Amino acid sequence: MSPASVEIKTLKIDGRDVGAREDQTILEVALENGIYIPTLCHLEGLTEIGACRICLVEVKGTPKLLPACVTRVQEGMEVMVNSERLQNYRKVIVELLFSERNHICSVCVSNGHCDLQSMAQKLGITHISVPYRHPHMPVDASHERYINDHNRCILCTRCVRVCHEIEGAHTWDVTGRGSQAKVITDLNTAWGESDTCTSCGKCVQVCPTGALSEKGKSVSEMSKRRQFLPYLTLMREGRP
């Protein structure tokens, strides 16, 4: 699209007047203007899926809550990103994530470098009030360089998308329904036996939690190389 054909919209986010290109999402415009909206499944440079529901915002005149990461701006929109109701819902959603599998941060490789953990801190979550479900989840350490621990996975599918959209390998997929859902490599075979994986490590770097980590890292040692992220956008924009 040539820049000349892009219309400019004006809208209000949390009472502030902001301008945006018509093809921008509420999230993009908010970030540009220094307004924080929490996200988990979103990662700049990957397609948006609107799945974690953390970024839901209120838009005046719509009874439904809308995911900021996929909702495009509209002229005259009035967006509230931080109402008490939203804060409350976000807390419950993050609590649900903690309760879903096994998140004992003190023994996790990503302790201190985890998006889920810091989200909980930002939202002021001090304890999890819903019962832990603790399903039996395997750990796949068959890859020579990486480990996949399903117990820490939040099913954000960043790994699925980066591997497919950027690396072009499409090693990852999701199988199963509901709480049985899990990420798999190739046709649910061990990662180490994958024919498609190039061992590029992109999935590990974009994983927001301790689910994907490098071998040899001990508790709290797995920090992800986030400087790697702008590269995603570059790669994407370089595409037709």
Place this chain on the structure above:
Amino acid sequence: MNQEDLKEIAEKQKEANAPFEHNIHVCVAASCLSSHSDQVMTALDQEVKKRGLEQCCKVKGVGCMGLCAAGPLVSSGNNEKMFQNVTAMDAAAIVDNVVDEKPAPAAIVLDSKLPFFRGQKKIVLENCGEIDPEKIEDYIAVGGYEALFHALTSMTPAQVIEQISKSGLRGRGGAGFPTGLKWSTVAKAPGTKGKYVICNADEGDPGAFMDRSVLESDPHRILEGMAIAAYAVGANKGYIYCRAEYPLAVKRLKDAIKQAEKLGVLGNEVCDTRFSFRVEVRLGAGAFVCGEETALIASIEGNRGTPRPRPPFPAQSGLWGTPTLINNVETFANIAPIVRNGGDWFAGIGTEKSKGTKVFALAGRVTNTGLIEVPMGVSLREIVYKLGGGIPDGRKFKAVQTGGPSGGCIPEQYLDMAVDYESLASVGSIMGSGGMIVMDDSSCMVDVAKYFMDFCMSESCGKCVPCRVGTAHMYDLLAKITNGTASQEDLAMLERIAEVVKFTSLCGLGQTSPNPVFSTLRYFRDEYLNHIERKSCGAGVCSQPKAAGVGA
């Protein structure tokens, strides 16, 4: 194929039917077939031949007559005489009765004057039980494909849409969205790469079989409705997304498509006009979520069937990114009659905001279970007590569950309420696709909520957090309440999670999954409290001791 040819086929078929003084119709839809109605039909055929009555008595396989629980069903056409629980051994008695007016054994006589039959108004099901679903000529003989001809040759697409809008028809797949508005949106969408029409025949609601019956009993009606829709919105290709658990429906649809293409009422240059329309059947693996429009589209495209956020709506960007019209089976089944009789005719039936009729699968604790079609606006009491014949075994009515896993339970105080989209919503339930389960005092409402939550939990696609995790927690909490280990805090948590799941889930499955919990809590909170405080299930359903003096 032109209009004259069509008339000729109709006349010929009518002539072929005319010499028969007597008709014997045998239901060959899935339910009766499963109790061996095919053997009944063979026996009847042989009996007629044996007596040399082939020239005056015709035995014909037809679609569903509605009272499936009493099947196999046989009738003498137009439901004059009806027979129930028929076996091959009854063939002689039936021929005796139909041809020679000899009394039939009481055990197989079904009173065709029952309010169950007389209290209905049939539009969608008008041909069910009357025509042979496997013969296009039979459909044409009752006016089939006339509406399509009429639309193609003497109406503009805009005029077709106008009639549909005027009719007030609303989508029968659950949400009740105005069909005319949907069609005009798709018609207006720029479709440089083509447009598609999809028939949603996924029917995932537990216990529902309305769509299956129509597909098995009158498949051409769906094809005709889709073709008219395609003409109206500017599409040339259609898909019927049908669950693989409906093999008979799939077979009859495929056969019907072949017959229709052969006659030239589908395919290239439909009815000698410049309009082309091809239809393909696609099989779904039977995941409830694949009934959701965006998941259904993903599934047809060959991807994992999970929903995506809307907008963009399929009407703007659907199958392969092009404008796509998705309607339910029953919605399409209403199209030909509307075009034939005009939108005003349809708008004259039903209530102010809910027009026409609705097909329900009446189940649970009523005497007559089965398929019924009634005008919108009849009361629940009429359905349960008149058509349904009331509650058996002298028990007491407790609630009606409508709308399946997205719906709710309606208690006794609303029995006289009119059944339409708005009224059902006002009491916390929905029309849904037409499941209707009657419950008596032997049902535990917490257990009912748990049943639907189990379904939603298992059918959640797992994409979004609130639905994937929230439904599992809600199920666990309901299980805790029913087994007598829950506290007041658990109930509070159930309500808290239910609210979050409702307002934050991505698609309709999650958004509506707490409805059975909300509606049972609204009308039967005491039952929840009874389980929690007194560790007792009043109905004696749950796995905890009945408290003394509670229940029967």
